[in-house]
Amino acid sequence: xxxxxxxxxxxxxxxxxxxxxxxxxxxxxxxxxxxxxxxxxxxxxxxxxxxxxxxxxxxxxxxxxxxxxxxxxxxxxxxxxxxxxxxxxxxxxxxxxxxxxxxxxxxxxxxxxxxxxxxxxxxxxxxxxxxxxxxxxxxxxxxxxxxxxxxxxxxxxxxxxxxxxxxxxxxxxxxxxxxxxxxxxxxxxxxxxxxxxxxxxxxxxxxxxxxxxxxxxxxxxxxxxxxxxxxxxxxxxxxxxxxxxxxxxxxxxxxxxxxxxxxxxxxxxxxxxxxxxxxxxxxxxxxxxxxxxxxxxxxxxxxxxxxxxxxxxxxxxxxxxxxxxxxxxxxxxxxxxxxxxxxxxxxxxxxxxxxxxxxxxxxxxxxxxxxxxxxxxxxxxxxxxxxxxxxxxxxxxxxxxxxxxxxxxxxxxxxxxxxxxxxxxxxxxxxxxxxxxxxxxxxxxxxxxxxxxxxxxxxxxxxxxxxxxxxxxxxxxxxxxxxxxxxxxxxxxxxxxxxxxxxxxxxxxxxxxxxxxxxxxxxxxxxxxxxxxxxxxxxxxxxxxxxxxxxxxxxxxxxxxxxxxxxxxxxxxxxxxxxxxxxxxxxxxxxxxxxxxxxxxxxxxxxxxxxxxxxxxxxxxxxxxxxxxxx
Amino acid sequence: xxxxxxxxxxxxxxxxxxxxxxxxxxxxxxxxxxxxxxxxxxxxxxxxxxxxxxxxxxxxxxxxxxxxxxxxxxxxxxxxxxxxxxxxxxxxxxxxxxxxxxxxxxxxxxxxxxxxxxxxxxxxxxxxxxxxxxxxxxxxxxxxxxxxxxxxxxxxxxxxxxxxxxx
Amino acid sequence: xxxxxxxxxxxxxxxxxxxxxxxxxxxxxxxxxxxxxxxxxxxxxxxxxxxxxxxxxxxxxxxxxxxxxxxxxxxxxxxxxxxxxxxxxxxxxxxxxxxxxx
Numbered sequence: 016x017x018x019x020x021x022x023x024x025x026x027x028x029x030x031x032x033x034x035x036x037x038x039x040x041x042x043x044x045x046x047x048x049x050x051x052x053x054x055x056x057x058x059x060x061x062x063x064x065x066x067x068x069x070x071x072x073x074x075x076x077x078x079x080x081x082x083x084x085x086x087x088x089x090x091x092x093x094x095x096x097x098x099x100x101x102x103x104x105x106x107x108x109x110x111x112x113x114x115x116x117x118x119x120x121x122x123x124x125x126x127x128x129x130x131x132x133x134x135x136x137x138x139x140x141x142x143x144x145x146x147x148x149x150x151x152x153x154x155x156x157x158x159x160x161x162x163x164x165x166x167x168x169x170x171x172x173x174x175x176x177x178x179x180x181x182x183x184x185x186x187x188x189x190x191x192x193x194x195x196x197x198x199x200x201x202x203x204x205x206x207x208x209x210x211x212x213x214x215x216x217x218x219x220x221x222x223x224x225x226x227x228x229x230x231x232x233x234x235x236x237x238x239x240x241x242x243x244x245x246x247x248x249x250x251x252x253x254x255x256x257x258x259x260x261x262x263x264x265x266x267x268x269x270x271x272x273x274x275x276x277x278x279x280x281x282x283x284x285x286x287x288x289x290x291x292x293x294x295x296x297x298x299x300x301x302x303x304x305x306x307x308x309x310x311x312x313x314x315x316x317x318x319x320x321x322x323x324x325x326x327x328x329x330x331x332x333x334x335x336x337x338x339x340x341x342x343x344x345x346x347x348x349x350x351x352x353x354x355x356x357x358x359x360x361x362x363x364x365x366x367x368x369x370x371x372x373x374x375x376x377x378x379x380x381x382x383x384x385x386x387x388x389x390x391x392x393x394x395x396x397x398x399x400x401x402x403x404x405x406x407x408x409x410x411x412x413x414x415x416x417x418x419x420x421x422x423x424x425x426x427x428x429x430x431x432x433x434x435x436x437x438x439x440x441x442x443x444x445x446x447x448x449x450x451x452x453x454x455x456x457x458x459x460x461x462x463x464x465x466x467x468x469x470x471x472x473x474x475x476x477x478x479x480x481x482x483x484x485x486x487x488x489x490x491x492x493x494x495x496x497x498x499x500x501x502x503x504x505x506x507x508x509x510x511x512x513x514x515x516x517x518x519x520x521x522x523x524x525x526x527x528x529x530x531x532x533x534x535x536x537x538x539x540x541x542x543x544x545x546x547x548x549x550x551x552x553x554x555x556x557x558x559x560x561x562x563x564x565x566x567x568x569x570x571x572x573x574x575x576x577x578x579x580x581x582x583x584x585x586x587x588x589x590x591x592x593x594x595x596x597x598x599x600x601x602x603x604x605x606x607x608x609x610x611x612x613x614x615x616x617x618x619x620x621x622x623x624x625x626x627x628x629x630x631x632x633x634x635x636x637x638x639x640x641x642x643x644x645x646x
Numbered sequence: 647x648x649x650x651x652x653x654x655x656x657x658x659x660x661x662x663x664x665x666x667x668x669x670x671x672x673x674x675x676x677x678x679x680x681x682x683x684x685x686x687x688x689x690x691x692x693x694x695x696x697x698x699x700x701x702x703x704x705x706x707x708x709x710x711x712x713x714x715x716x717x718x719x720x721x722x723x724x725x726x727x728x729x730x731x732x733x734x735x736x737x738x739x740x741x742x743x744x745x746x747x748x749x750x751x752x753x754x755x756x757x758x759x760x761x762x763x764x765x766x767x768x769x770x771x772x773x774x775x776x777x778x779x780x781x782x783x784x785x786x787x788x789x790x791x792x793x794x795x796x797x798x799x800x801x802x803x804x805x806x807x808x809x810x811x812x813x
Numbered sequence: 814x815x816x817x818x819x820x821x822x823x824x825x826x827x828x829x830x831x832x833x834x835x836x837x838x839x840x841x842x843x844x845x846x847x848x849x850x851x852x853x854x855x856x857x858x859x860x861x862x863x864x865x866x867x868x869x870x871x872x873x874x875x876x877x878x879x880x881x882x883x884x885x886x887x888x889x890x891x892x893x894x895x896x897x898x899x900x901x902x903x904x905x906x907x908x909x910x911x912x913x914x915x
Contacts, residue, residue: 621914623907624735628836631744638751653815657823664827664850668834673843680846683827687853690823693814694864696874699881706881711849711888718892719842722899734837735908741836745829752825756818762866768814769864772871777878785875792882799886806893 017067018078018098021149024057024064024106029142032135039131050134051117054141058110065103077102077215079151092212097151101283104348105148105276108355111482112272113141115475119363120264122471123370127262133173137268140166144273148280152212153202156281160198160245163274164191170269171261183257190254194244198281201237204230214284221288231292238285239299246278246332249306253569255329259321263366266321271328271362272355279335279351283344290342300340300425304432307333309567311439315446316563318378320365323447327402328358330440337433338417341424346416353409353486357401360479364395367472368451371465378447383456387465390473392452394480399448401483403441404530409487415526416490419519434529441533446549449541653693660686671733673719681712695771820861827854841895841905845888852884 031053039046068078081095117137124133143162150156172184206212208230209220221231242248247255258270269275282289282299289295307330314326331354338347369376371388385392401410414437422430456462467473540548553560562568618629663686666679688703781789827850834847856877863873899905 619914621911623910624737624836628737628740628744631741631748631832631836635744635747635751638748642751642754650815653819657819660823661826661830664830667846667850668830668838673840676843676846680849683850684853687827687857690820690857691860694820694860696860696864696877699860699874699877702878702881706885707849707853711885714888714892715842715846715849718895721896722842722905733839733843735839738837741833744836745833748832749825749829752828753822756821756825761817769861770868772864772868772874776871777874780871780875781878784870788879792879795883796886799890803889803893806890807896 018064019067019080019096020060021064021078021096021098021102021106022080022146024060024110025142025145025149027056027060027142028053028138028145032138032142035131035135035138039135042131045131045134047117047121047130047134050138051114051121053138054110054114054117057141057145058114061103061106061110064098064106068098068100068103081151090210092154093152094155095151096149097214098149101280101344101348102149104352105280106145108276108352109141109144109148109273112268112355112359112479113137113144115359115363115479116264116268119267119366119472119475120262122469123264123366124262129173133170133262136166136169137264140170140269140274144277147277151214153205153214153217154212156214157195157199157202160241160277161195163269163277164188164195164245167191167258167269167274170265171258173261173265177260180260183254183260187254187258190251191244194241194251197237197239197244198241201234201239201241204234204237208234218285218287221291224291226291228293231288232294235285235289235292235295236298239282239289239295239302242278242281243302244278245281246275246336247329248278248302248333248336249309250569252306252310252329253566253573256322256325256566259319259325263321263362263369266325267359267362267366270325271358275328275332276335276351276355279332279339279347282336282339283347286339286342286344289339296340296342297425298340300337300421300429303333303336303340304429304436305333306330307337307436308432308439311436311443312563313566314443315439316560319376320368320378320381320447320451321362321376323378323443324358324361324365327440327444328354330436331358331402333436334414334417334433337429338420341420341429343416343420343424346413346420349490350413350417353401353413353483356479356486357398357408357410357483360394360398360476360483361402363472363476363479364391364398367391367468367476368395370468370472372461373464378450380458380461381451381456382454382458383452383462384465385452387462388452388467390467391476394473394476395452396448397480397483399444401487403444403534404437404526405534406527407484407487409483409485411526411530412487412490415519415523418526419522422522434525437526437529438533438536441530442537445534445537446541449537649693656686656689656693660690673733674716677712677716677719680715681708684708684712694769696777698774698777817861817865820865821858824854824858824861827851827857839906839908841898841907842892844907845891845895848891849884849888852880856880 031049035042035046035049042049077097077099079095079097081093084092084094086092117134120133120137124130127133140163143159143166147156147159147163150159168184168188171187172181174180175184202212205217208226209217211217211220220226226234244251255270255275259266261270289299310326310330310333314323314330317323317326331350335347335350335354338344338350365376368381368384368388368391371384371391372381397408401408404411404414418430418433418437421433540552565571618625660683663679663682667676667683670676670679684703684707688700688708691697691700691703831847831849831851831854834850835844838844838847859873859876859880861873863871863876867873895905898910902910904910
């Protein structure tokens with residue numbers, strides 16, 4: 016088993032999806048153990064792939080395997096897998112988080128209707144996501160891109176009895192669809208010039224300068240549109256908070272750790288081409304910065320714990336894009352990995368709180384949960400600290416890398432904006448933690464009923480907390496050497512040449528200061544879980560508070576566009592359909608036939624002289640025509 | 647010269663008789679005019695030196711056909727009321743238009759065609775030997791078929807016109 | 814003698830008169846008589862062409878013989894039909910034999 020069999024990682028969950036979809040209803044316990052088995056085997060196999068990759072001589076990979084798929088005219092289409100360090104990092108992230116989520120779901124989804132279907136779609140999702148990260152050509156990537164979108168739709172709308180869930184699923188699908196159209200256009204544009212879908216060949220084509228620069232700029236902008244849609248960057252961010260309607264394990268898996276990072280993965284994979292197209296990297300960085308700041312503001316006013324985490328996810332994705340725009344894919348993938356672990360931890364922790372309080376997600380009713388939920392609370396604290404960037408947890412190292420790359424590529428202004436977003440991140444994370452777990456409980460009734468969930472849910476929390484602590488340390492040379500890749504992650508994933516990791520002490524101190532500031536402000540404002548200071552702040556600036564509460568009115572603006580634009584256009588189309596196609600085309604042709612039949616029947620008078628007249632007139636007419644034609 | 651004048655007289659007679667056939671108010675008068683017209687055409691055949699055809703024309707048309715027509719006229723009269731009945735149908739004007747149009751077309755065609763230049767004013771005399779030779783040798787098959795046709799017509803007419811049982 | 818066109822014009826006139834008769838007259842026998850006129854005019858035309866243009870093969874004259882033959886047979890049959898029509902409907906007016914209409 017080596018990297019050439021990497022396709023097995025996707026095939027096993029895909030096969031299990033088919034089994035569960037067909038038979039899951041009848042299996043005992045809904046077949047959840049089968050799902051865990053499938054993901055578990057992918058998890059184990061990913062280590063084999065890693066070992067195989069590390070075993071290749073000096074340059075790390077890439078290991079490919081492709082088969083001839085079809086031939087259309089002169090064009091030969093080959094589909095296959097492509098394994099390189101980025102792929103392996105994604106494998107690790109996806110299989111680990113998917114495994115934890117599958118185990119967690121055993122406890123979370125107990126007693127839910129359609130239990131078996133949940134696990135089936137989880138398998139399908141894992142298969143499509145793994146296929147996405149190992150696709151060697153853009154066509155296969157697009158297919159799996161759409162598949163993960165479908166799984167997201169199915170899972171967000173899992174509780175389809177609730178109207179809000181179906182609306183959220185629709186919104187997610189349509190918003191990402193708009194991005195996907197851009198992605199498809201970009202793929203087609205690239206294919207037209209490069210003549211191939213294969214990613215490595217496109218990169219080579221671009222680096223040799225065969226694309227005209229304006230053409231490449233436009234194509235890469237379209238591709239980035241797809242990444243923006245899937246990764247919920249502004250202005251496409253509106254679907255992710257609504258996607259919290261889905262069950263919490265889904266939020267943890269899809270909307271924190273794996274699907275939303277597909278955009279990051281795509282950009283990282285095509286980063287050499289982005290580097291060739293001038294200006295695209297600046298666009299990427301600015302989109303990331305704007306998104307990070309915007310969503311950090313929006314997270315201030317949210318009271319639903321899952322929504323706060325959702326906005327935080329979008330903001331952290333913005334950070335990853337900043338790193339990519341600064342030309343540092345190792346920082347982006349590193350932050351992707353650490354973020355996946357601690358964000359999944361946070362989401363699963365909130366899921367634990369939700370189950371424990373019998374589906375109460377509103378922070379205004381929670382508080383003081385630490386005494387009742389010790390394991391959840393401790394792991395949630397670790398996750399929050401990692402998110403806020405407290406040393407030596409994982410978030411500190413990766414966020415430091417992101418800030419470092421932003422500073423070195425773009426200068427202090429980028430650093431300042433990113434740093435500001437980081438301060439806000441630390442602030443609202445602190446707010447979340449304090450209001451949920453500390454101080455006095457706000458709703459006694461809810462407090463009485465809470466109790467710690469079983470090991471199925473707390474086990475993954477502990478494991479993910481462990482990862483959140485240690486995964487940041489892979490940046491060091493020593494740790495990397497032990498695990499098999501000397502030089503740490505910066506020499507594992509790199510763009511042009513490996514960068515030796517060195518600690519920039521000034522920047523490290525700045526990061527610590529940022530985290531401390533955020534945490535400090537949060538602690539000061541919400542000390543003892545009192546909202547006195549925050550409410551007074553809110554009443555002093557009512558309009559700003561309203562803007563924050565309504566998420567800067569993005570949704571209202573989009574709805575207005577839909578009402579005016581889409582419905583107006585559809586009115587036009589329906590008018591055309593009713594009057595032109597139906598009345599004139601369909602009814603009209605029938606009526607013309609009927610009318611002409613009605614008038615023509617009077618020719619049949621039954622009288623012989625009339626018929627004779629017809630003959631005679633015909634002959635005369637023909638004779639005239641003949642004379643006219645022949646002269 | 648004289649034959650030309652004679653020809654013109656006969657031509658006028660034919661036209662007048664034909665006009666009488668189609669325009670006369672009395673049906674019997676139309677039948678009489680028909681005899682005249684057919685006879686005139688027979689005379690034309692004499693001018694064209696096919697005397698055999700003229701003979702055939704007189705015999706068959708003048709003898710058999712007109713007698714048959716008169717017979718049918720007498721058998722299908724409903725009773726002589728004495729009043730002149732309407733002889734023209736409702737589409738008479740259109741018929742006139744059609745007739746005039748047809749006439750103009752035919753005359754135009756006749757005038758506008760260039761005939762081969764070995765044509766003279768005089769028709770080529772045709773002898774009866776030529777006719778018989780052509781009729782029985784070259785066109786023998788149609789001749790025999792025509793006789794079968796006459797037999798069929800005979801039998802058909804009998805069947806059509808006989809009285810059924812109980813009529 | 815007269816040129817060919819004279820014969821053609823003459824037969825054209827008779828033919829047109831026959832057409833008028835077919836279309837305008839009400840009595841079935843009268844229509845038949847007009848048809849006879851038309852056939853006659855056509856025969857005259859054929860014989861004129863044969864005499865002036867085709868002296869070797871005189872196809873037109875042979876044609877005229879056959880026309881006369883067939884016309885005679887046709888008159889016999891047509892009159893049988895008219896007699897039958899008269900028996901059924903007590904009228905020989907073609908305008909009134911109009912059952913097969915829409």
